[in-house]
Amino acid sequence: MEKVVEMRGITKVFPGVRANDDVNFELAKGEIHVLLGENGAGKTTLMNILYGLYQPDSGEIYVNGKKVDIKTPGDAIKLGIGMVHQHFMLVHNFTVAENIILGKEPKKGITVNMKQAIQDVKKLADLYGFKIDPEAIIEDITVGQQQKVEILKALYRGADILILDEPTAVLTPQEIEELGVILKNLVKEGKSIILITHKLKEVMSMSDRVTIVRRGKVIDTVRTSETSIDRLAEMMVGRKVSLKIDKAPAKPGKVVLEIKDLRAQDHRGLPVLKGVNLEVRSGEILGIAGVDGNGQSELIEVITGLRKSTGGKFILNGKDLTGKSPREIIEAGIAHIPEDRHKRGLVLKYSLAENAVLGKHYAAPFAKGIMMNYARIKEYARTLIRDFDVRTPNEEVMASALSGGNQQKMVAAREINKDPELLIAAQPTRGLDVGAIEYIHKRLVMERDRGRAVLLVSLELDEILNLSDRIAVIYDGEIVGILDAKNATENELGILMAGGSLKNKKEGGIV
Amino acid sequence: MTANANNSHNSLLNVLKSTYRTLLFPLISIIVAMFVAVLFVVWGRGVGFFEGTSLLFKAIWNGSFGSKDSLIETFVYVTPLLFTGLANAVAFKTGLFNIGVEGQFTIGVLITAILGLISGLPAIVHIPLIIVGGILAGAIWGGIPGYLKAKVGTNEVVNTIMMNFIAMYLSNYIVMGPLNKPGVASTPEIRPSAMLWRFLGENNRLNTGLFIGLLLIALVYILFWKTTIGYEIRAVGLNPYAAEYGGISIKKNMILAMVISGGIAGLGGAIYVSGIQHNAMELTGFIGYGFDGIAVALLAKSHPVGVLFASILFGALNSSAISLQLVNIPKQIVFLIQAIIIIFVAADYIYKWIGEKRKKEAMING
Amino acid sequence: KPNQPGGGATTDNRKQTDKKIGLATDEGGRGDKSFNDAAIAGLDKISKEYTVTPQILESKAADQYEPNLKALTQSNDLVFGVGFKMHDAMDAVAKANPNKKYAIIDSVVEQPNVMSINFKEEEGSFLMGVIAGKMTKTNKIGFIGGVDMELIQKFEAGFIAGVKAVNPAAAEDLINRKNVRYAGNFIDVNKGYELAKQLYNSGVDVIYHAAGGVGIGLFNAAKELKNGGKTVWAIGVDSDQALTVPDKADIILASMMKRVDVATYTASKDLIENNFQGGKVVVLGLKEDGVGISNTINPAVTKDVLDLADKYKKAIVDGTIKVPTKPGDVKAFQAPEIK
């Protein structure tokens, strides 16, 4: 077996965390090697070290048998390493071609030869069967296409070793399959691939070998053909896990939220919601499935008052809330666990106590007139921390000091404790470990059972399938189907999410 | 009971610790800046290092705290800086850069110089009148760019710069035109009923404005950390997206912060006229307290209590300009010191970096 | 030997005195090449004759006047305040220190221990007007002021009156202020340049300024035009600007001298010789040689023009002509014809 990459004894420490602890890792020529691990296990860190973005605190790296010192991504590129990052590294107002050639521009005299660049990109895209317009602006293309741009960036630089950090998080099942084919082709071309994911099914279908990482340490490296999903899950988490949620059948009641022909535009003024119709009842969890970028984020922004609608309306318990301010909407009884806890959910530089009352800070009992009652606020925060098992020294530390999972628990605690008519949970478990996921799921089901309406938005099909009572699929700004979760299959959802239709099938569940 | 006492003891300790930590770096900066300034003295005067050091430090001490007169003058300078420092701090807290404090201060000066001329009012009416007038004028002057930023999206930096100049020319028009005192490039002296009490005697310009400034520090402190307004303003400054999500209007708070900031600056202008200057003068350049206030707020890390210390430092340096000149040290040294202090304050990341490195080493080895 | 600024100490042949003198500048500060520098020059002169080392404090902002005067009061017998902007501060400090002596330039402070020294700038400016009125070829003359205010208007009014006396046609566009510009300050050199360019470009060929540093821009513009082959002139102010701005001497016809140096010198001397008269308002005009024509006069100014100016000077000195001090009064002003 020819080793193209070998990492030995890698240790990397961040303030407060040992992200990599004496890690050994090797990549064989022509293989697809999965790095598997929970959130925060240290997978990205390890790859960032290989790509020269981080410097290890100790350890050695060998590429093609030679010891190397990778100080910058430039060094990595020279060694034939390419990386597709977990969070895309694209300049949004640049064209596809500009993004790809950046740093390795074809020149004509002293100017950039844009014509040449566009040609090169086209040629490269054709070679790998990507359909992509080199002159399109990044912010105008879909996430799936952006992903391809990322891969092209690596290939354009002649990468033989390709690192893909969670490339499937934002893809439809069909696109994931397509990616699988692409990867197989790349391997045939003689490239070696490191694939990061924590989705076990993908691991089984795509890889040759798997290295499992837990809390910064390598647990084991195994051949995919010699292992099983359950075994991988156990190694990943460190204990036996059940991925199923226990819940009683729903007892749906009256319609709480009614959305009628709702329309909205994105930040560039292009329509993203093209007439959404939806009802959410009390005592049910309605899941919205869809590929990222089909309008689910905007839909939630509109019904929480964060985005203006351009048509249609939405009604909560008979009260038209269209065009109301976020504060009015909160007061009307909508609570919202936002998809991005760092951007929306928390003021990271505020204490947990201050964060605990965000949205209710101005009203009794937390404030009287303009004076805030910090004693009450702290007391309240302590209750939340206790009830939701938020791991923190006390309520006075800044939110930024908590781990992602605990931050998320804090947000969920705050929103659930508002005792809302409608609870919106957007990506409620993104970036959380299994334990935290279990907990959040349990709380959502509890809310349902207390007769609340829950609107769940998630990119994780498993989560949608497990948690929802009904599933609405959103595609291109419209709800293209509503299924009963009991009968829905991943395949059906995938077809709908990709814009197909279930002609000969039960278009079931539309109540 | 004991637990409680323990608790409060702890929190006191915490406050001390954090104060020490926030004060330490500016303090180091100040000391380093002073020594850099010595080099300039050495160069400029052609004296040795030790002589230069003693010359400079003696002069600064004499000129700022060393005598009763200089002490008084120091606090005369401190007074307006308290206001402009606080005004800048408020804006910084919302994530806005209000370069316009200078203009808002100027407008406060102007309005007070005008209102102060009204005759026949008892002091008990007149002083509140000018104070309200100054606050309103400054608030409007700050509110306009705030409004434009919130509603039209125009950059507040540009607009506040523009409004500084507009304030200056407007003031000059009034001072040299309708309200000109013949023979002098200023408005007539305001009525005694509009003057703040000079509690050390008519000949010492120190006045009750200082206490208004100190009171304002407390008020701003409470505003920031005890009221919903402060909660919202800070939230918008730290994370506008989260604030918006929490039902806090970004636009409203931007305007509000600019209005409050401008109001404080305008109040500073009012205090300046009614306590110190007693009229508005023709301006050949900016008065400067607004710009100095930026430096004060930066040095104070936008903390109201820090503003007090930073103002005293700047006031002391300003007031020592006299004693420096008297020993033939160019007073430019004063401004050099101020600038170098701010440079070192800006460089405070270096301390953080050292701290982090230490922590990390502990972890690798541990 | 240390050469203290402000004290040209050549050791011994100076007369002994134990009197001490201080001076506070206004915002212009040292190096304004105008009246602050002139005031200090007067003290330089006195320190060459007597054993005094004047203390000088600059004020960079209006609120420094008072502390500066106060600080100087502590260690001096006589304190000068230079500039009318010092009025209020001087009034306050003088009142608080009745046993010290003060002198203010360009303003009147009504305190028994303050001497107020003022100048009849309009009279000196009148002579500049006479020269300008005679020297213009285009019959267009301009005036650039620093800040539009009473003091500067005295320059403007006197100048226009002088032009009117010898060349009424050229005075017209000055009287209606078409060729009058104000910079809005005394420091923006570039503004001065642009103001002058614009005036010259509209056909003006002689410009008088009362604008401090702004005037340097005027000289630059004139020089540039002259190098380009045009015949244009500028007239300086306060000091003999052909000497203080030597590289522009060839475009400066003459300068209106305002002898602040003489004033500070005389007042200091009075103090040392115990003749100082507090409470006195001194007004220095042509008669007292407080204002006048500079020594340096451009060769282009012919003798008959100078003679004519001299005749007007006599008429002003003997009271035949009363020079207006406000631009608005120039319209009504009629100078007796002098040939």
Place this chain on the structure above:
Amino acid sequence: MDNASLPVVVALMAATLRQATPLILASLGGVFSERSGVVNIGLDGIMTCGAFFGVYGSYKTGSPAMGILFAIIAGMIVSSIHAFLSIHLKADQVVSGVAINLFSGALTSYLLLVLFNRQGQTDGVNALTYPKAFMRGIPVIGGFLSELNWYVFMAIILVFVTYFILYKTSLGLRIRAVGEHPKAADTLGVNVYAIRYLCVILSGALGGLAGASLSLGTTNLFREGMVSGRGFIALAAMIFGGWRPFGAMWASILFAFADAFQIVAQGFGWAIPYQFYSALPYILTMIALAGFVGKTTAPAADGVPYTKGER
């Protein structure tokens, strides 16, 4: 002798360009710096240093060309303080800029004393000679050209050069990428720090040149306070112009036009206080910005320090 005067409009246009020149140069500096992601509030101070050292260079060497070189180098040195503080030490860029402004003002007035033994202002020094007569000889536009100076040409040329660099060269592509998404650039092997240093120092060079165009352009001396806020106006012009070279140029020209116009307008004899004319450029800028331009968007990473290896 030729005393024929220019048509008012031509003179006004020439005056506009002359007054726009320092603004254009400095705002181009701003464009470079901010396009790479570093806010440069310190332009005013950099201009002050440029103005001073331009005169000092000409005074020391007798050559105005050397003066310009001195000015540029001084601008580069001062801006490298800003670069070091804000790129390496991750200083708050506004703090650092304010410090630069304070420092430059104090330093130059101190050096005026130490190097020139003068207070307030220097004596005149040699300035670039401009072939006025030759320019006037050019048909049609000769009159107009003769009213300009070399700095005007430099400014206009540099607008094109800046445009060319930013939008046509690979360096420009990298600069813009670094200002929008430094991490993306970093992952492609673009040295973010190097680009930012380069841009900030370039902005210093342009700011220094802008200062020289003030002190050596229409006048030939340095005077304390002679920049009088022009650096801030240039900053405003850059924002107004949408962080683009031509935009910045047009904004500078608009401002300068208002400034030049008020000089002419003073002679109209209207009963308007001249302070109003003085305020006109500022009022006009605000109206234009609010009325016609509205929201301008800064480069996404403008003002955000970049730390390698941070998420």
